[in-house]
Amino acid sequence: MSAATVEIPLEQLINLEKIKKKKINIAIFGHGNVGSHLVDQIISSKEEISRRRDLDLNIFAIANSKTVLLRQNGLNKNWIEEKIESGKSYNPEEVISFAKTNNLQNLILVDNTADSNFVQNYSAFVENGFHLVSSNKIANTLDLNFYKELRQKLTSKKRQYLYETNVGAGLPLIDTIKLLHLSGENITRIRGVFSGSLSYIFNTFSEEDRTFSSVLKSAIDKGFTEPDPREDLCGNDVGRKLLILARELDLHNEFEDISIQNLIPKDLRNVSKGEFLDRLQELDVPFQIKKKNRPKDCVFRYVADLHGDLSKETGAILTVNLTSVPKNSMLGALKGSDSIFEIYTESYGDNPIVIQGAGAGAAVTARGVFGDILRISDKD
Known part of the structure; x- marks a missing residue:
């Protein structure tokens, strides 16, 4: 005796699919x-x-x-x-x-x-x-x-x-650090270029014969910076990112613990946004002097660095500053507006885990x- 075939109406099938x-x-x-x-x-x-x-x-x-x-x-x-x-x-x-x-x-x-x-x-x-x-x-x-x-x-x-x-x-950074830390891996240092906008600015300024203000204007025009670029240049955003990573390692740091190099001249920090944009050329001379005095075969990178005795809740040193690095280093080879993160651990020794890629952009x-x-x- 053959089994009976039961036909289920299409509408009911659709409803069942929705329920699932x-x-x-x-x-x-x-x-x-x-x-x-x-x-x-x-x-x-x-x-x-x-x-x-x-x-x-x-x-x-x-x-x-x-x-x-x-x-x-x-x-x-x-x-x-x-x-x-x-x-x-x-x-x-x-x-x-x-x-x-x-x-x-x-x-x-x-x-x-x-x-x-x-x-x-x-x-x-x-x-x-x-x-x-x-x-x-x-x-x-x-x-x-x-x-x-x-x-x-x-x-x-x-x-x-x-x-x-x-x-x-969109880089898989925080998840990687969480997994390493939770697995018992001893992270000894995290260093890198955390800002896509500042990455573009200093990659371009280091390699091209251009004034700093012209490079900054290009970054603004490309939409790489905040509407007021001082929000990038003051370094606070990079500092906040560094603090987030420190707290992922159960370190007891506050924002005030971070040493941040503000790249904005003091007399331009409190003027209106419009006045600041009108006076961008005032940045050219100090940055040109930095460029002239940098070591040979080095480029500028705005680097965040978490180091010290990370086994202690209050043992970390957190710094954010403009640094000269060798062109042939991982940080020095960075291009465009990419970000790069070097994660040093006890197991990997002097060879860091490197996560690199697009560090900015709404999409x-x-x-x-x-x-x-x-x-x-x-x-x-």
Whole structure:
């Protein structure tokens, strides 16, 4: 006797397929360069990810500092126009309430802002079931009390916090350092060029017969620097990245512990952005003198260095400064706007683990944030 064949209606099959897929509900704060690239990347990859990973990525909230667009069933490719038309003023608690009211599960908060105030909301989001993904470095560079309390909250609520793009844009740096450290490997030093914008500036200035101001203008025109390039030249951003890596090694450092060489002349540090840009040529003479006095066959690199007795919680020395390095060294051979990180360990001795690649760019950073979202989605 042959088995009976049961036909399942197509509509029911589609519904079964939807049930099988895990729906990930994402709230994105910040939709400037990185944030807008991220939204577009998620929307354009949605079908492929659904097919390959059984994940349904649903951006239910998109916000900047002024307005939010909330959509239970997610955004489409016309999200910018829709937000302009339908976005409303808000506070972050309303996003949490929206998720609760609509019974949204598998929640991820993505912070693509550079807002020091917004990070104060992290704990409330974690308390209400959100994982965290952030390209915003601030939460990892505030005082140690905030840093530790956030991690205690994450542990108690069994939530994840991923921030691979805090250092090295899309490069797999933080994850590598975490794995080495957790495996018991004794990391003895981390050194490198952490800024893609300063990499481009000093790679170009070292190799070409050009004034410093002309190289800086090129970097501005190419979009490599912050809108006010002093945010790059002061070195604080590189310092924050170095502090993040130090804390990954369980070192008890604060931002004030870092010795940072500010590359901006004192009389240009507090003028308006417009005046600074008008007076760029004042940078030419001091940098030309540095260039003339550098050792033979050397090039300039703006180097972050974490060294000292890293076995002690307070034994680290953190420095950020402009350095002359041999052209034939790994740092000296750097090209374009690449970043490079040398990780020295007890096992590898004098031969560091080297991670190198694109260290800047909105699309690259967005792709790194996207990777963190997928890593949480696969585990949640």
